[in-house]
Amino acid sequence: MTECESMRARLALLLYGELSFDDEERVESHLDSCVDCRKALERERALHASLDRVEITPSPSLVRECREELEARLADEPRPMAPNWWDKLVDAIAIRPSGGFLRPVGALTLVAVGFAAARMIPAGGDVQGWISAGLALPGHVRYVEREPDGRVQMVVDETRQRIVSGRLDEAPIRALLLAAAKDPGDAGLRAETLEILDERAQSAEIREALVFALEHDPNDGVRMKAMDGLKAFGQDPEVRGALKYVLLSDANRGLRTQAIDLLVGQNRAFDRDMVGTLQEVMQQGEQLSYVRERCRRVLEAMNASIETY
Amino acid sequence: MQVKSLHVDETALIRAAQAGDHAAFEQLVRAYDQSVLRLALNLLRSPEDAHDVYQEAFLRVYRNLNSFRFDCSFHTWLYRIVTNLCLDHLRKRKVRREEATVLATAEGPLDRMESVMEQRVEGDPQRHLFSGQVRSRIKQVLGELTPRERMVFELRHYQGLRLRRIGEVLGTTEEAAKNCLFRATQKMRAALGDFL
Numbered sequence: 001m002t003e004c005e006s007m008r009a010r011l012a013l014l015l016y017g018e019l020s021f022d023d024e025e026r027v028e029s030h031l032d033s034c035v036d037c038r039k040a041l042e043r044e045r046a047l048h049a050s051l052d053r054v055e056i057t058p059s060p061s062l063v064r065e066c067r068e069e070l071e072a073r074l075a076d077e078p079r080p081m082a083p084n085w086w087d088k089l090v091d092a093i094a095i096r097p098s099g100g101f102l103r104p105v106g107a108l109t110l111v112a113v114g115f116a117a118a119r120m121i122p123a124g125g126d127v128q129g130w131i132s133a134g135l136a137l138p139g140h141v142r143y144v145e146r147e148p149d150g151r152v153q154m155v156v157d158e159t160r161q162r163i164v165s166g167r168l169d170e171a172p173i174r175a176l177l178l179a180a181a182k183d184p185g186d187a188g189l190r191a192e193t194l195e196i197l198d199e200r201a202q203s204a205e206i207r208e209a210l211v212f213a214l215e216h217d218p219n220d221g222v223r224m225k226a227m228d229g230l231k232a233f234g235q236d237p238e239v240r241g242a243l244k245y246v247l248l249s250d251a252n253r254g255l256r257t258q259a260i261d262l263l264v265g266q267n268r269a270f271d272r273d274m275v276g277t278l279q280e281v282m283q284q285g286e287q288l289s290y291v292r293e294r295c296r297r298v299l300e301a302m303n304a305s306i307e308t309y
Numbered sequence: 310m311q312v313k314s315l316h317v318d319e320t321a322l323i324r325a326a327q328a329g330d331h332a333a334f335e336q337l338v339r340a341y342d343q344s345v346l347r348l349a350l351n352l353l354r355s356p357e358d359a360h361d362v363y364q365e366a367f368l369r370v371y372r373n374l375n376s377f378r379f380d381c382s383f384h385t386w387l388y389r390i391v392t393n394l395c396l397d398h399l400r401k402r403k404v405r406r407e408e409a410t411v412l413a414t415a416e417g418p419l420d421r422m423e424s425v426m427e428q429r430v431e432g433d434p435q436r437h438l439f440s441g442q443v444r445s446r447i448k449q450v451l452g453e454l455t456p457r458e459r460m461v462f463e464l465r466h467y468q469g470l471r472l473r474r475i476g477e478v479l480g481t482t483e484e485a486a487k488n489c490l491f492r493a494t495q496k497m498r499a500a501l502g503d504f505l
Contacts (some may be wrong), residue, residue, distance in 0.1 A: 009491075009495075012490070012491065013487070013490070013491065013493075014497075016465060016466075016472075016489060016490070018465075018471070018472050018490070023409075043502075044498070047494075047497065047498060047501060048466075049499070050443060050447060050501065051447060051466060053444070054444055054447050054448060054451075055351060055467050056347070056350050056354075057347060057349050058343065058346045058347055058350050058359070061341060062350075062359075062360070063346060064340070064345065065360070066342065066346060066360055066363045067338070067339075067342065069360075069364060070338065070363070070367050070368075073364060074331075074368075077368070077371060077372070079329060089461060096313070143327060152424035173402075195383060236475075238471070241471065251422060276462055
């Protein structure tokens with residue numbers, strides 16, 4: 001296969017933004033010096049545009065019909081069984097999402113709960129027995145359920161503090177930091193944790209945590225930290241997806257503006273996906289005038305139209 | 310993008326629906342049902358089949374919601390159900406001749422799909438210039454792809470899912486999804502090259 005053939009085979013993936021950073025770099029530097037491959041890229045763009053035009057969007061009447069029938073069918077469905085207390089316990093302990101590496105910890109916790117319950121809770125598991133056995137009352141009741149015989153069954157959390165120290169490249173330390181980065185109750189803790197994790201953003205799991213924080217954290221400062229940590233990865237497809245989401249949806253204008261800089265960088269070449277995102281911003285409200293102005297300038301630099309037709 | 314903005318409240322909605330809150334389930338349906346219908350309609354090119362997939366997919370979600378453990382996103386879980394149903398339909402078509410979307414009528418050929426399409430680009434001069442010949446060739450080529458190639462292409466090109474997510478939805482690797490997309494685009498390029 002000649003170099004041109006090899007490059008042309010990658011053009012579709014280039015337009016979809018699915019090439020690795022190195023591959024994209026190779027293709028783009030080849031395109032700079034090869035007129036025939038640039039023409040092939042234009043043909044590929046024309047193919048994409050043609051394919052866009054045969055997309056079908058369901059009519060409102062079809063959507064309405066589907067919803068009405070579903071509603072009628074659901075009315076005839078028996079109510080699904082609610083999960084039992086054990087399912088809820090498993091669910092409460094499970095670490096999610098994208099926390100597969102902590103699942104063994106969750107499983108061990110379950111085993112430990114079962115073992116401790118068997119060893120520590122006196123026969124019958126009543127609270128008085130628990131207290132008389134010298135056990136401290138738990139700090140948090142996670143789940144409660146009345147049993148058929150009138151007794152009440154509860155799942156309780158026990159909290160003990162420990163000091164843990166270690167290096168960032170130790171798996172348990174990383175696991176704890178990644179959990180702290182999602183602690184819903186403490187924005188300061190999340191921001192400090194992300195700042196520590198920033199320096200290891202080349203690791204996929206840490207980058208994933210930064211992307212998650214950038215897209216979902218309710219605190220502006222935490223999202224800002226996450227974006228700082230991702231600055232060097234503006235070409236990574238997942239990071240670009242998160243930056244586009246920020247550009248389109250984030251409530252903070254500063255973050256949206258910074259997202260444009262990171263997405264576009266020094267590259268003013270026409271990029272179909274990027275142009276689409278920028279045009280979408282242009283259609284948003286007047287209160288985003290500064291962000292829209294930035295988008296307009298980038299679109300002009302790319303020789304792209306300001307609005308969609 | 311719209312799906313992502315719902316993510317923060319989605320966990321609460323799913324938990325409420327799991328606890329039997331019908332309104333919460335309805336909100337979940339409404340958050341995703343238009344994308345589900347669009348996917349099924351574009352893949353199957355039959356409003357009746359898309360309607361069936363819609364019903365079956367959301368009934369399965371309703372019946373199995375309590376087994377959803379947040380191991381993956383709700384979007385991925387739902388799309389697994391939808392893509393499996395669509396793949397079943399596409400595979401069945403390989404063994405039986407499917408009803409054509411264009412019907413011969415006294416007034417000339419009538420495309421059944423026109424009645425269920427939203428006329429989003431009405432007045433777009435490019436649409437008028439776009440040759441009917443190319444449209445019908447594209448539809449033909451899409452119909453000639455294998456069900457998996459068709460699915461990966463649909464999810465990437467029209468639904469905008471990343472290959473990694475497509476791999477998760479279809480229970481395969483990102484690399485396998487990439488190969489599928491590569492084959493699909495190669496076939497379309499070969500078939501449509503003369504028109505471009």
